[in-house]
Amino acid sequence: MELTKEVKTLFIETAQTLKGSDRRMFMARVVKLLGKGGQRQAEAKLGWDRGTIRKGQRELESRFRCYDNFSTRGRKRAEERLPDLLDDIKVIVDEQSQTDPSFKTTRLYTRLSAAEVRQQLIEQKDYAEAELPTAETIRQKLNQLGYYPGRVQKSQPLKKIPETDAIFEQLHQVNRMADADETRLRISMDAKATVLIGLLSRGGQTRVIVKALDHDFAPKQKITPFGIFLPQFNELYLYFTQSRLTSDFIVDCLCDFWLSVQERFPQVKTLVLNQDNGPENHSRRTQFIKRLLDFVDQFQLTVKLAYYPPYHSKYNPIERVWAILEKHWNGSLLDTLATVLNFARTMTWKGHHPVVKFVKKTYHTGVRLTQNAMAELEKRLERLPSLEKWFVTILPVLS
Numbered sequence: 301m302e303l304t305k306e307v308k309t310l311f312i313e314t315a316q317t318l319k320g321s322d323r324r325m326f327m328a329r330v331v332k333l334l335g336k337g338g339q340r341q342a343e344a345k346l347g348w349d350r351g352t353i354r355k356g357q358r359e360l361e362s363r364f365r366c367y368d369n370f371s372t373r374g375r376k377r378a379e380e381r382l383p384d385l386l387d388d389i390k391v392i393v394d395e396q397s398q399t400d401p402s403f404k405t406t407r408l409y410t411r412l413s414a415a416e417v418r419q420q421l422i423e424q425k426d427y428a429e430a431e432l433p434t435a436e437t438i439r440q441k442l443n444q445l446g447y448y449p450g451r452v453q454k455s456q457p458l459k460k461i462p463e464t465d466a467i468f469e470q471l472h473q474v475n476r477m478a479d480a481d482e483t484r485l486r487i488s489m490d491a492k493a494t495v496l497i498g499l500l501s502r503g504g505q506t507r508v509i510v511k512a513l514d515h516d517f518a519p520k521q522k523i524t525p526f527g528i529f530l531p532q533f534n535e536l537y538l539y540f541t542q543s544r545l546t547s548d549f550i551v552d553c554l555c556d557f558w559l560s561v562q563e564r565f566p567q568v569k570t571l572v573l574n575q576d577n578g579p580e581n582h583s584r585r586t587q588f589i590k591r592l593l594d595f596v597d598q599f600q601l602t603v604k605l606a607y608y609p610p611y612h613s614k615y616n617p618i619e620r621v622w623a624i625l626e627k628h629w630n631g632s633l634l635d636t637l638a639t640v641l642n643f644a645r646t647m648t649w650k651g652h653h654p655v656v657k658f659v660k661k662t663y664h665t666g667v668r669l670t671q672n673a674m675a676e677l678e679k680r681l682e683r684l685p686s687l688e689k690w691f692v693t694i695l696p697v698l699s
């Protein structure tokens with residue numbers, strides 16, 4: 301049988317008017333009329349699926365019809381009806397989540413309940429209450445994204461100061477503005493606890509049998525990791541030092557990082573630094589502020605310091621990186637400096653390996669400015685009223 305243009309149009313339009321078993325059986329009869337190679341011709345010239353044709357042929361030969369039970373397929377997933385739902389949930393929950401302080405798991409524990417997340421979707425993202433799924437469905441979505449709303453004793457902060465809520469509110473506002481503005485780049489920075497190098501047992505499990513010392517003998521060496529993390533881009537930069545963790549070391553790492561990426565971000569005029577209020581980098585540390593002033597003048601950038609409240613540093617995104625690193629070298633012997641650095645290079649965050657550098661420079665503690673010198677530098681700082689310690693803006697001197 302020859303498939304002329306008129307015949308092809310007739311077959312295609314007729315098949316489109318039929319449904320289910322009637323459609324399949326019609327397609328099977330047409331293929332039978334086409335003779336040898338009919339399935340191939342129907343697929344190439346009529347656009348029909350061979351699997352559907354074969355199913356119709358079986359129905360035609362057996363005289364048993366197959367009825368499609370669409371009603372048992374269930375409802376579509378919420379993210380199919382609301383394509384931005386998962387992204388909006390992440391925006392709301394991510395800034396309210398912290399990693400496990402012991403780094404024994406990569407789970408993220410959030411302060412928000414599923415019902416509260418649902419309410420925030422209505423208030424912040426303008427969802428209609430009728431179109432949103434139930435709180436139980438929201439809870440399941442949270443778990444799929446890696447967030448766990450349930451309270452965990454070890455993840456609860458030890459203390460809370462009177463300014464904690466105000467700090468978090470301002471911090472979330474600053475971070476959202478930075479993420480929405482292409483002229484601002486948000487950076488999460490922090491150091492991990494010092495790693496002891498030697499045949500030391502650090503707990504954990506491994507498939508390889510290793511022998512470790514079961515007493516706290518003196519380690520061969522010590523090394524401290526410092527991380528710079530870009531939450532928007534999931535990029536990680538790790539710096540290791542065997543020297544002291546000082547203000548000079550932190551700002552040197554920041555300078556090295558910016559020199560390596562500034563060509564990628566020509567539009568960026570402001571860096572927002574998320575940190576904890578540690579002794580080496582808090583906003584009253586004179587050497588830290590002096591080095592940051594030198595940094596903003598050198599690169600003609602504005603730097604905004606946005607600190608997390610005391611006892612809540614685990615909400616800083618960089619902390620999640622340390623959990624991944626701990627799980628990566630879990631149960632292995634960190635017996636040499638090269639072993640530590642190799643483990644750091646082979647870890648992955650969101651499918652990307654970090655940039656790893658070893659800093660050989662020696663840093664000295666106790667470097668500080670006099671009160672008079674700091675008073676002069678203080679004139680260039682813009683501190684947020686009532687939250688002066690936690691939010692500071694440093695503007696460059698125009699060259």
